[in-house]
Amino acid sequence: MTSLLLDIVTTAGILFAVSVGLLIVFGVQKIINFAHGAFLTIGGYTSLVVTHFHLDPWLAEPLALISGAVFGAAVERIIVRPLYRRPLDAILATWGLAIVVVQLITIGFGRGVQFVQSPVAGATRVLGTDYSLYRLIFLAIAIAIGIAIAAALQGTRLGLVARAVIMNEDLARGLGINSDLVRFATFSVGAGLASLAGALLTPLLSVDPIMGVPWLLNAFMLVMVSGTSLVSLALACLVLGGAQVVVSSYGSPVLGGLTIVVLAAIVLRVRPAGFARA
Amino acid sequence: MPQMPRREIRAAEEFRGASRLPSEEFRREIGRVGMLAVAALVLIGIGPWALGQYSVDILIRSFLYGAIAVTLDILWGYTGILSFGQSAFFVIGAYACGLTFVHIGLTPFTALGALVGGVAVAALVGALVGWLAFGYGVPALYISIATLVLCVVMVQVLYSGGVYTGSSSGLSGFDTFDVSMAGWFWIAGAALVLVVALGWILVRSDAGRLLVSIRENEQRCKYFGLATGRIKMQLLAGSAIVAALAGYAYAGYTDVVAPDLGGFQFGTELVIWVALGGRGTLLGPACAAVLIDFVSAYLSGSLPFVWQLIVGVVFIAVIVVMPRGLGPALASPVRRAWRRKAPARPVTARLRPAEERNAAAEPAFGGGPTAIEITHLSRRYGSLHVLEDISFSARGGELVSLVGPNGAGKTTLIRCISDGRERTSGRVAIEGHGIGRSAPEYCARLGLGRKFQTPNVFEALTVAESLRIARARIERPSFWRCDDAIRLPEAAMQVVRTTGLAEQLATRVRHLSHGGKQALELAMVLATEPRVLLLDEPTAGLTKPERTVIGKVLVDLVQRHGLCVLLVEHDLEFVREISSRIIVLHQGRIVLDGNVEDVVSSELVRTIYVGEPQAIGEEAG
DSSP: OHHHHHHHHHHHHHHHHHHHHHHHHHHHHOSOOTTHHHHHHHHHHHHHHHHHTTOOGGGHHHHHHHHHHHHHHHHIIIIIGGGTTOHHHHHHHHHHHHHHHHHHHHHHHOSSOBOOOOSSOSEEEETTEEEEHHHHHHHHHHHHHHHHHHHHHHHSHHHHHHHHHHHOHHHHHHTTOOHHHHHHHHHHHHHHHHHHHHHHHTTTSOBOTTTHHHHHHHHHHHHHHHTTOHHHHHHHHHHHHHHHHHHHHHSOHHHHHHHHHHHHHHHHHHOTTTTTTO | OTTSOHHHHHHHHHHHHHSBOHHHHHHHHHHHHHHHHHHHHHHHHHHHHHSOHHHHHHHHHHHHHHHHHHHHIIIIIITOOOOSOHHHHHHHHHHHHHHHHHHTOOOHHHHHHHHHHHHHHHHHHHHHHHHHHTSTTOOTTHHHHHHHHHHHHHHHHHHTTTTTTTGGGOEESOOOOOOOHHHHHHHHHHHHHHHHHHHHHHHHSHHHHHHHHHHHOHHHHHHTTOOHHHHHHHHHHHHHHHHHHHHHHHHHHHSEEOGGGGSHHHHHHHHHHHHHHOTTOSHHHHHHHHHHHHHHHHHHHHSHHHHHHHHHHHHHHHHHHOTTOHHHHHHHHHHHHHTOSSOOOOBOOEEEEOOOOSOOOOOSTTOSOEEEEEEEEEEEETTEEEEEEEEEEEETTOEEEEEOSTTSSHHHHHHHHHOTTTOSEEEEEETTEEOTTOOHHHHHHTTEEEEOSSOOOOTTSBHHHHHHHHHTTTSOOOSSOOOSEEEEOHHHHHHHHHTTGGGGTTSBGGGSOHHHHHHHHHHHHHHTOOSEEEEESTTTTOOHHHHHHHHHHHHHHHHHHOOEEEEEOSOHHHHHHHOSEEEEEETTEEEEEEOHHHHHTOHHHHHHHHTOHHHHHHHHO
16 A cells, blocks of 8 residues: 555656656746757757666766757747747647657667666565665655755746746736747757656666657647646646556556556546646 | 618729629639649659659559648648647558558458448547547637547557457558559559549638638637637548548558658658648648658668758748748749739629528517526626626517626627627527527527627638638538628628628738728628627727717617617717717626616716726615
8 A cells, every 4th residue: 555655656757757847847937848858868868878878877967957958949940930929839849759769769879679778776664564665765855856956936037937937928928028038948948848857767677769658648638728827737636647657557558558548538628727826 | 761861882893893702713713733643643653664763662652641741731821720640640640551461361341341441430529539629618729739649549549459469569460452562652642633533622612711600719609600610620520531541551562661751740740741841831741741751761771860851940930930931932933023013903793682581670669579588697706796686578679778886897798699608507598598508609590690899800801702701600611612792781881881891801800990890790790690789898099080980870770670789888979979879887787777868877887887896786786
């Protein structure tokens, strides 16, 4: 029972870390970044490179964050910015980008499944049961990411400006806020966070060129039910991720894999606002 | 029309002489497309001899994909329904074939049964998804989410089918139709030509304009009483049928079915082909699907990943640089060269008087039957009471103005009358029929017409097309013809004539002035032959002469046609000139309800507008 509860909270933490970048991009840009999965894959391969050169495994995360952010910044300038007024086209263009990234990675690294060295191994004793240490560390990092973003939004000037753009972009522009810069910064940060999540996932999962796709779908559905609120996203991850764990444990893993998308689709149909202001 | 000067009549007549009729244009294009279809069929006919076996083999599949791309174009390019899930319907058809032939065997009877079964299941799933996605208040993006989820679920269902569905490797090597490769080539090619031709007739017909109007402004369609949700659901089910047929043929020909055919990657690939070929062009997506799939098959051998990379890069470039797609970008210079001789004459239908369906106007001013009755209506947002205990009724032949300062709840009241889900409690009845909790389209069917505060029109359509859409509920638009006449009731005709819209029938609505759009929306609403007309500041942003025209029209509607008009207006002078009765709303309550003189001279109204709230409590209490 304890290990089930731990599975639920750590799964929620993983989902939160994976989705939060998509959420802030959706909040500020009002577009859905379908290249999110590709950014995640880039993070995964960053940690593969780190393993390959026998560097300290903990270097993978900062390197992934930086490479994702740099790549995201370039993508924002070239592809996303011309499509601000065409949100549906932005979905398609970012999906096209995802295809390009997958092909580039396939050309560079091959299609095969590869493994990454884990920074920590083994289990630790919590609440009277043995549990994977890495998953607990992941949960702690996810919580730290959430707190850092919330603090940045609430406590910094960029955060204040970003919140203004989220609430009413036209008004914010009218007040002299450079919303293009805000969009640029958030997209870059969102891509960096996706990449970071990809690097964090690698000790748990193998790396392959299309590893981002299932995560993209889950993150997309979680963001759809959360609107633009970090708290709703955390709640959605806990509820839907929890349901996934329960269904996988007591039902079948196949059904478990469907739980988030199906439940989220139902939630959205019944209550279009989803978990926002719940 | 006495208001119409002789000069304008002449201008209108000359204009009519210069324009072409929709049916002429339609016939001309049918000829052109017919020729194109015959040419395509000839090419397909000689294809098996002219092409190598490998090309024929690939093209059979490409043709089938092309047919699905065409249906997706009708859904997305014309109607605005972005579906990622056409692959799911395709895989239903494919597995209907595969499962039947593997587990039951191939006989003419089972083949037909599988076909009918697959098509029925696909249509049912399509209708179910449509029902989920196009319900009241469901956001527009939901259909994209729902179809995405459908694909994911479909693939997992097929994966977990174990031996029965062949799991991840699918089914293969089953007995299938004894048709030669050339035969399949002809079947698939003819099917593609047929789908394009039928799709073309549909989108060019009057019903096709209706699809575009849903894409442009679904809300306006709903308030005309058009059940757009049901139309979209039927369209999705129809496209599911075509995709399932293509899937069935695919399985019958290739002898292989696999779960990934239903995945959202394939569904998204279809979307990419449509976007590359050009949304809303039919031919563009069909060509793009066939070409890209064909070239992919060729190049995936020699340049396996590079080819996909190129497609991805081109796709991004096209989306960013050429939003309308490659097809239109390539075709428009050709077309310009073709038509350089003379600018084409505009195409427009002619206005004709409609047969009046409603009983003749009540002669007595304000003496008609009760047209609208509101009892104890209230609207709350949480603890905020926007409307409290509103009760009044109005008869045909009355022009009732709702006045009150900003925030009094006037627009909310209009919304509560025209949408059954808006009010918190109370009852609204139109001509004796309660609106219950009906969605706007069903409220409109009770005889309600609503003109919005800011012009709510179809920017991409012409004036004539807009008027036809407004009539679409009364006169069902044809799926395979264009009507040359737009039959308008007298009231709508009067607005069209007196405001000069009659001379602008072929003009795109986006090129009209603000006043022109306001007049057009009013004419469209009147074209639906409402018995109760809700007007939210119809003269906002209009010039003085335009106001006078609208005012005259409204008085005429009420006096001669016996309509009941509920008017929200800020301009007290205007209200005073045309109203038969005035209701004053203040802070969500009716504070005064009486004839024009009583209300205008009332101390209370002055107080409300000048703003001395303490005085109101005393007088109202």
